[in-house]
Amino acid sequence: MLPLQDTIRSRSVPLMNWTLIALNVFAFLFTLSLGRQAEALVTALGVVPARLLGHPNLWEGFTLFTSMFLHGGWAHLFSNMLALYIFGDNVEDRMGSGRYLIFYLLCGLVAAVVHILFNPTSTVPTIGASGAISGVLGAYLLLFPHSRVITLVPIFFLPWFVEIPAVFYLGVWFLSQLLNGTFAILAGVQAFGGVAWWAHVGGFVAGLVLVKPFTLRRYVRRYYVDEYWPW
Secondary structure, three states: OEEEEEOOOOOOOOHHHHHHHHHHHHHHHHHHHOHHHHHHHHHHHOEOHHHHHHOOOHHHHHHHHHHHHOOOOHHHHHHHHHHHHHHHHHHHHHHOHHHHHHHHHHHHHHHHHHHHHHOOOOOOOEOOOHHHHHHHHHHHHHHOOOOEEEEEEEEOOEEEEEEEEHHHHHHHHHHHHHHHHHHHHHHOOOOHHHOOHHHHHHHHHHHHHHHHHHHOOOOOOOOOOOOOOOO
């Protein structure tokens, strides 16, 4: 299933969301331009749990943030930016640009910390915006429970466009992260399949917890219950 868009229109221009997308794309293209030196950049700016815990310092703490803007490939970048594009504008609309940026970074920070707690001896650099975006998904779930996600579902090699309730779509997504993270623990591997499942879980839960204080004074009640525009 490939999400394409949601049914909620943003009431303001999501400048911060677009800025975050642009920064991620720029960082990825810059990494590609380095050629063979890209691996050294990822190692330096990615989160390495064993290195951070063994030698905690300001630079290692800085990697908790720099890692959010690096990606390991086109598919990694595309999937993350697509999710941010679909769900981030509405969350920013409710929070305001400044609060949204702080919320995004905090969720990414919590996600990285959770990943470190579950993988304290890992020497593999962890990168990607997935943890922060997971927080955005958690916030979206609570802010727009009646929204729907227009999804491309290939059935018998033919494209079908289906509106899936956001609660179901995001609920299934979170459950899959939780189950895969649990399996990784039982199997005795660190980032099963190369994915930091527990970072996703941590970011999503952070989004659920932080969304209320970040929207406390920004919330404007809508007069149409299903969150659709009234026409």
